[in-house]
Amino acid sequence: xxxxxxxxxxxxxxxxxxxxxxxxxxxxxxxxxxxxxxxxxxxxxxxxxxxxxxxxxxxxxxxxxxxxxxxxxxxxxxxxxxxxxxxxxxxxxxxxxxxxxxxxxxxxxxxxxxxxxxxxxxxxxxxxxxxxxxxxxxxxxxxxxxxxxxxxxxxxxxxxxxxxxxxxxxxxxxxxxxxxxxxxxxxxxxxxxxxxxxxxxxxxxxxxxxxxxxxxxxxxxxxxxxxxxxxxxxxxxxxxxxxxxxxxxxxxxxxxxxxxxxxxxxxxxxxxxxxxxxxxxxxxxxxxxxxxxxxxxxxxxxxxxxxxxxxxxxxxxxxxxxxxxxxxxxxxxxxxxxxxxxxxxxxxxxxxxxxxxxxxxxxxxxxxxxx
Amino acid sequence: xxxxxxxxxxxxxxxxxxxxxxxxxxxxxxxxxxxxxxxxxxxxxxxxxxxxxxxxxxxxxxxxxxxxxxxxxxxxxxxxxxxxxxxxxxxxxxxxxxxxxxxxxxxxxxxxxxxxxxxxxxxxxxxxxxxxxxxxxxxxxxxxxxxxxxxxxxxxxxxxxxxxxxxxxxxxxxxxxxxxxxxxxxxxxxxxxxxxxxxxxxxxxxxxxxxxxxxxxxxxxxxxxxxxxxxxxxxxxxxxxxxxxxxxxxxxxxxxxxxxxxxxxxxxxxxxxxxxxxxxxxxxxxxxx
Numbered sequence: 157x158x159x160x161x162x163x164x165x166x167x168x169x170x171x172x173x174x175x176x177x178x179x180x181x182x183x184x185x186x187x188x189x190x191x192x193x194x195x196x197x198x199x200x201x202x203x204x205x206x207x208x209x210x211x212x213x214x215x216x217x218x219x220x221x222x223x224x225x226x227x228x229x230x231x232x233x234x235x236x237x238x239x240x241x242x243x244x245x246x247x248x249x250x251x252x253x254x255x256x257x258x259x260x261x262x263x264x265x266x267x268x269x270x271x272x273x274x275x276x277x278x279x280x281x282x283x284x285x286x287x288x289x290x291x292x293x294x295x296x297x298x299x300x301x302x303x304x305x306x307x308x309x310x311x312x313x314x315x316x317x318x319x320x321x322x323x324x325x326x327x328x329x330x331x332x333x334x335x336x337x338x339x340x341x342x343x344x345x346x347x348x349x350x351x352x353x354x355x356x357x358x359x360x361x362x363x364x365x366x367x368x369x370x371x372x373x374x375x376x377x378x379x380x381x382x383x384x385x386x387x388x389x390x391x392x393x394x395x396x397x398x399x400x401x402x403x404x405x406x407x408x409x410x411x412x413x414x415x416x417x418x419x420x421x422x423x424x425x426x427x428x429x430x431x432x433x434x435x436x437x438x439x440x441x442x443x444x445x446x447x448x449x450x451x452x453x454x455x456x457x458x459x460x461x462x463x464x465x466x467x468x469x470x471x472x473x474x475x476x477x478x479x480x481x482x483x484x485x486x487x488x489x490x491x492x493x494x495x496x497x498x499x500x501x502x503x504x505x506x507x508x509x510x511x512x513x514x515x516x517x518x519x520x521x522x523x524x525x526x527x
Numbered sequence: 528x529x530x531x532x533x534x535x536x537x538x539x540x541x542x543x544x545x546x547x548x549x550x551x552x553x554x555x556x557x558x559x560x561x562x563x564x565x566x567x568x569x570x571x572x573x574x575x576x577x578x579x580x581x582x583x584x585x586x587x588x589x590x591x592x593x594x595x596x597x598x599x600x601x602x603x604x605x606x607x608x609x610x611x612x613x614x615x616x617x618x619x620x621x622x623x624x625x626x627x628x629x630x631x632x633x634x635x636x637x638x639x640x641x642x643x644x645x646x647x648x649x650x651x652x653x654x655x656x657x658x659x660x661x662x663x664x665x666x667x668x669x670x671x672x673x674x675x676x677x678x679x680x681x682x683x684x685x686x687x688x689x690x691x692x693x694x695x696x697x698x699x700x701x702x703x704x705x706x707x708x709x710x711x712x713x714x715x716x717x718x719x720x721x722x723x724x725x726x727x728x729x730x731x732x733x734x735x736x737x738x739x740x741x742x743x744x745x746x747x748x749x750x751x752x753x754x755x756x757x758x759x760x761x762x763x764x765x766x767x768x769x770x771x772x773x774x775x776x777x778x779x780x781x782x783x784x785x786x787x788x789x790x791x792x793x794x795x796x797x798x799x800x801x802x803x804x805x806x807x808x809x810x811x812x813x814x815x816x
Contacts (some may be wrong), residue, residue: 173690174687174688177689178689178720197654198690201692201695202692393617395548410548412544412546413546435546435547435772437771437772437774440744442745442746442747443747445747446716446717447682447686447716448685448686
């Protein structure tokens with residue numbers, strides 16, 4: 157039995173607790189949070205041992221692994237403390253806010269041969285893994301364009317009271333939301349070599365970005381576009397969709413289905429020329445316990461499997477640091493003065509804008525201010 | 528208390544489609560107005576589908592208003608409320624934090640009193656009192672309607688099951704029985720595990736609604752465990768997702784489910800009268816046969 161602890165009992169931490177506790181290969185030994193209310197209720201009704209101080213928990217409770225699901229800015233410190241004690245670590249995304257600090261933790265974990273995983277759960281969705289399999293075998297030929305979109309209802313009012321609304325706490329759609337889309341794209345086609353034309357806009361938030369748009373470059377032949385917006389309640393929940401165009405067709409994929417269009421195809425692999433559609437019902441592998449999507453259970457089972465076999469997880473500190481690095485590149489690009497081609501005669505248009513988070517639609521307003 | 532053989536579900540009305548986001552969006556558009564939902568429910572009634580198993584989505588308010596106002600037309604229309612509408616809580620938790628989310632859903636009426644009671648329940652860690660207030664808040668829209676079974680949604684059931692927060696099942700069951708004279712029901716993706724846990728808690732022969740389909744889609748614990756559970760007959764089963772989100776043809780899908788006499792009811796969703804009629808007739812035929 158693998159002995160586990162959890163730090164941070166917000167939405168993700170509690171979700172992990174339910175899944176970890178139900179896993180036949182893990183024994184949940186203790187949990188830690190700053191809310192004594194949550195701790196008291198859990199202790200009273202589930203009997204779990206609770207701590208308000210993670211350092212105390214680490215020093216008092218013999219553990220084999222730690223799940224970290226605190227607000228992002230505490231990730232690095234807690235992960236480092238766990239690694240120093242020789243624990244395998246599963247950390248929530250984005251995995252800190254500083255890519256260099258992330259790479260240092262990756263090195264530390266690798267040098268200690270500890271299993272290190274980050275909760276990028278889209279890597280465990282059946283349809284996205286089918287996309288990976290098909291892209292790896294180049295079924296649509298050489299890629300020339302990818303479009304990545306993530307939309308959903310997270311921030312729908314100007315005033316948020318949690319850490320997600322505070323830039324200093326690691327809030328904002330870039331690190332807290334777009335990272336899922338960036339990480340999934342990294343997983344499927346690799347890390348971009350450059351980013352440009354990045355826009356971080358506020359829709360509702362005062363302190364942080366709510367939408368991100370950017371052009372991503374993967375090679376001299378392959379460019380992509382990223383669009384994410386967490387202030388879109390027309391989606392019931394977060395929706396991530398990728399479209400790939402290649403020399404032999406295209407792939408559209410989201411968590412429900414994958415659509416593959418093949419310009420030419422004659423292999424005997426079940427795919428035909430033209431459209432092919434596969435659904436989640438045939439692409440999803442069963443899990444031992446389900447709370448809120450197979451992928452949340454599957455990623456924890458994968459972590460356990462990696463601890464037991466010494467194998468490397470699909471989503472590591474290193475791959476997550478690549479993701480944070482891309483997010484940092486996007487932030488840097490958005491803060492730089494940019495060039496734009498102005499509509500002739502439009503007042504204010506084309507003036508380089510340099511601001512990390514611009515006020516709602518200022519750029520659009522300046523573009524269309526003549527109307 | 529007898530449950531109907533065929534129950535009507537609500538996923539199609541609220542943009543939930545496990546196969547396609549496009550289809551989900553098309554359905555959200557089609558059912559944007561309550562009248563469109565009511566029309567389908569009336570069609571269902573005409574076809575003999577008289578129980579609506581529905582999430583306590585805020586949009587259900589106007590559906591409830593309609594059936595209250597038209598009791599003379601639909602005297603035996605029955606609701607099986609399923610609570611909570613989880614996305615409401617999850618989104619609020621992301622925005623307001625855990626306790627903020629709970630506070631924001633305490634009852635509207637008598638706001639001050641309820642808030643005080645809620646605040647006291649919060650302060651005293653009186654989870655039972657708090658659960659009762661939250662259940663009452665979700666049930667408010669069903670006042671005066673026939674609600675003989677009240678369900679805990681699968682996200683809540685399975686979350687509590689995973690945590691080992693077993694006492695919550697008793698709290699839910701006893702409040703639903705005492706306050707609403709209703710049978711508690713549990714929706715789950717982990718039926719074999721849940722049944723054993725509920726039995727241990729003394730909740731005997733519980734109503735459990737779970738995915739039961741020919742391809743084993745979202746039947747956690749495996750098909751064998753489910754088929755054993757069905758054979759044991761220690762719970763009253765409602766089969767959902769019998770078509771596995773459309774992956775199975777109707778005839779094949781229903782033949783599988785109707786093979787088990789211990790499955791008491793089947794819940795399905797549809798958007799057209801033709802579809803409702805076909806499914807209802809097929810189930811009736813396979814059940815008699």
